[in-house]
Amino acid sequence: MNNPYNLVRKYDIMLKDFQTISTSFLVKQLPTATLFVDMKLRVVYASDKLISLFCDEKVNFVGQSLFTIFPELDSKWETVLKECLTGKSSPMGVQSFTDAEGKEKFYEWSNASWYDSDENIIGAIIQINDISLAIESDVALDKANILLKQQSELSKIGIWEYDLQKKTVYWCAMTKTIHEVALDYVPDIDKAIDFYKKGHSRNAISMAVFEATDKGRPWSLKLQIVTAKGNEKWVLAAGKPIFEKGKIARIMGTFQDINEEVVAEIKTKDNAKLLKTLIDHLPLNVFIKDRDSKKILVNKSECDYLGVANANELIGKTDFDVYPFETAKLSRDEDLQILETLKPILGKESISVKKDGSETVFLSSKIPLLDEDGHATGIVGISLDISDLKQKEQELRNLINVTSLQNKKLINFAHIVSHNLRSHSANFSMLLDFLVHEKDEEEKVKIVNMLTQASDNLLETLENLNEVVTLSTNTQAKKEKVNLHTKISEIQQNLSEIIQNNKLKIINKVSQNIDIRIVPAYLDSILMNFITNGVKYKHPDREPQLEFSTEVIKDYTVLSISDNGIGIDLEKYGSKLFGMYKTFHTNKDSRGIGLYITKNQVEAMHGKIEVESELGEGTKFKVFFK
Template sequence: MKSHIKNSTDYLIKQLPKATAYVNLNMNIIHISDSWVNTFEFSRNLSDDSNILNAFPLLSNEWQQDLEYAFLGFKNIARKDKYFDRDNKLNWLEWIIHPWYDEKENVIGAIIQIENISKTIELEQKVEKLELLLNAKSEIAKIGSWEYNVITNKLTWCKMTKLIHEVPLDYCPSIEMALNFYKEGYSRNLVRQRVEKAMKDGDTWHEKLQLTTAKGNDIWVQASGKAIFDDGKLVGLIGSFQDITEEVKVQQKTKDSEVLLRTLIDNLPLNVFIKDLESRKTLVNKSECDYLGMSNDEIIGKDDFELFHKESAEISRKEDLHIVQSLTPMIRKETLNIKKDGTKTMFLTSKIPLLNDYLEPTGIIGFSLDITHLKEKEKELRRLVHITSLQNKKLINFAHIVSHNLRSHTANFSMLLGFLIKEKSDEERENLLNMLISESDNLLETIDNLNEVVEINTVQNQVSKPIHINTTITKIKKSIKSLLRHKKSRIKNLIDDSVYVNGIPSYVDNILLNVISNAIKFEDPRKECVVEISAKKLKKYTVITIKDNGIGIDLEKNKTKIFGMYKIFHQHNDSRGIGLFISKNQIEAMKGKFVLRSKVDKGTTFNIYFKEND
């Protein structure tokens, strides 16, 4: 019967769900559960009468002390310790040892229950590590948390939240007190609305707000929160709370710097722009917007082909590619920009490559100074220098002419007066007086010619106007009618009746009269004299061409005489050498010019360039 009971007890213990062992006062195993054997593989070889201390050698000292304590009838508290299994893997055990009593309440041994709590310890360690990490992050990022229990109307702040509010760690806030920390006005009103909305509709909020701490310091915080429901019923609110004061200060400082930079570049007296690697504008200043006649938004994202004439865009793109590829700046280069409407602007342009931290190009920054007016002034200055140089040459030449001619006349006067004083014969004296009168007339004519030349080059108030060229030619033909008849010449006018030239009427009349008259006077007696007059438009000029078939001029021999004063290059009784000299001064006074072609015995062609209105 006792054997049957023992076997039943042993079988019952084997089925216990928790690893359990019964040991006698000698610490030998009497009963052991299957869960013990299955949980701790090395215990499979244990048999009855095996010493329990051999099961976990590393724990034998702790177990022996606890067993001896149990043998005295005392119950042990649960204890934990670690051990390494056969695979040298770390494990954690939790055990408790109770006294084992017989039916007479005598201690006959101890009951040991153990549990492998390695996973539980591992989870606890993970939780602890996570808490440490969260606390560290909370301190570094200044992020706190809070929780509000609607049922108990209790608000709980974590340590960091209290530190941010600069309240004691034993401070107990209420929901109303918490809301009153927010700065009166926008921040406080907004957070109240968000809390009420969350409690009513379950909304989540995430707002940047300003509050005043318990110590009176104004700070910026990122306040977040959400509602917690249980079976559709609101039970509370939870949220986070981050001090972002430094971040806001940095953002404000950055914003202030951006405003300062934008103000600076918008008020620079030059165009500023930034392009990406595709030559698309990513930043432009006010001057660039004004130049293009477009808003900032209309320009950003567009490349030069969308903003300028194709020719200008191609040149600019080549410049950009060279700068990006070579990383070489382009400094103070004169560039011509042509807008879509054809407007041309000359810029002094610099372009510099923009580099990242790895010295790789990310774009181009450019600066362009409008120098169109300077180039126009430079062009005008060159023109004035050229005119001044020509005028100086004319002045020197004119001075030589005046000096030579007046000296010649005064020498004749002096010589004739000397003869007159010495001469006794009345007849010879009369001849000398006639010669003096003739020389006086010549001197007056010379002075008149010189005055006319001076007037041409000094009078500035003569007004140019459109002159119908055929009307002028008809008038000239009438004035030289007798000359035409005498020379048996004819004028062949090929000019369309719509042609006008711009000039001073008296100058135009004189120029055409001189050239046409010379063409007739210097005819070739061996053939009929024909003077052909034609006209054409050529850039900024209307060109009147007067072509004859006369005796021609040896240009190699006489090129310096043709337009000289009193220069004669033909043996002709009517030649005085003054007509073409005056005509040349007149055409140049009207900003025109003569171009002459001639061959001996072939004829002469005068191209007279009349300047159009600017």
């Protein structure tokens, strides 16, 4: 039989082994990193969580010193653990470790005394918790607070809060700084509102606070305040109701100093308004285009020229929207050249044609609009309407031409008068001398007859010269509307005897509805001269024929008079054709005065005359009536 004592002893050993195995199994399964160390700080148990975090699972470190396994531990912790072994437990603190991936992590170590069943301290229990996320969050929060403070100082944005229950108002340091009050200043809602400038600003903030507290509406307003030091400032005041349990508990918001920005904006707007006023009142067409040649600014003169009441009707449009294609294309090609070369076009004279066909002469300049980097962002265009100047220039040129022509005519006329009168004078002097010295009465009669003929010739010459003088001085003769077809028929009737005797055939192809404004007497003279010339210079081998026709060329009604006469050698006589007393045929009736007077009459009515002729075939005159 076995000894009862030995059986009890054996049972106690078996129970103790079972308890050890059970404790070890439970520690391994703990969800936190846990260590059990004995009185010499040697590891007795370790949870699987701890092993997976800090140790190689293949290494058995049971029985090793805690500071051998964790050499990074601060030496002061040994003192903390030894106090724990005496029953004085206290937190060990935070320790950083670098994991296998090289990332730094933070762990909080805590400890407690390890008691046996007899309440004897047999070691210490150490628990390790990963607080990396908490540390990172704290660091991020600190950084955020620092950044928020810096941002607040840079952007001059403060925060405020109004507690509706306690009736208290909180201002942060920046909000107080903006109001220029001391940092220990304690505001209330009435004082806060009183800082706003009387009038619109104070009324607007009062209404905003009321609607926020009564109806829960947020606000964001650009208003003016008067600081504690009496300075006016522009601020951006924003507020938002905060609800608790379905009721508005407080209002929170921001308060930003925007005085510099608003003052600069107001100054910019004033400068822009001043510049716009100046540009609008310039006697020039001014516009600005972007890189796509779309107008982004036009002045009043440009609007008036293009026939729009408001600049908005042109903003965003290109030249293709307001001009004919060819005009717009020329302008676009110029724009592209300037944008590419950055070389301006200055003082270029150009003709602008609008869609209604009207033309305007401009003196234009186009300049590239450059940014800070020297890149072209658009084009500034300036145009001066010089249509009136060009017209006056043309009128002056015409006047100079007319004056020059009149001067030449005057000199020519003086020469003619001098030559003709001198010839007549010499002829009279010679005949009178013959008469004085002649004794034979019959010869005297002949000389008297010759003096009579010379007198008639002198009178004719004086009449011709008088007609030329009258034509040259009567430049303001009144014009009247005359039907050209009817007038030709009238002159034809007046010259019917000459026409019939010479078998002259007149073909009047002029339309019966063509009216011209001319001096009637001049037209009579012109038509009579051409009809009588058709008789004088008829071809000897055929019956004469004269054809009248018309056409419209620009601003002129052109009357063409074609004959089948002997023609004129224009290469030989073309430059002298319209000269006074210039004859080119042996016709005894030629006086050389008709075409000269006709040309002067046409020019006196601001017209012109042209001639085409082939010797032996006929002549065609074209009379241009303005």
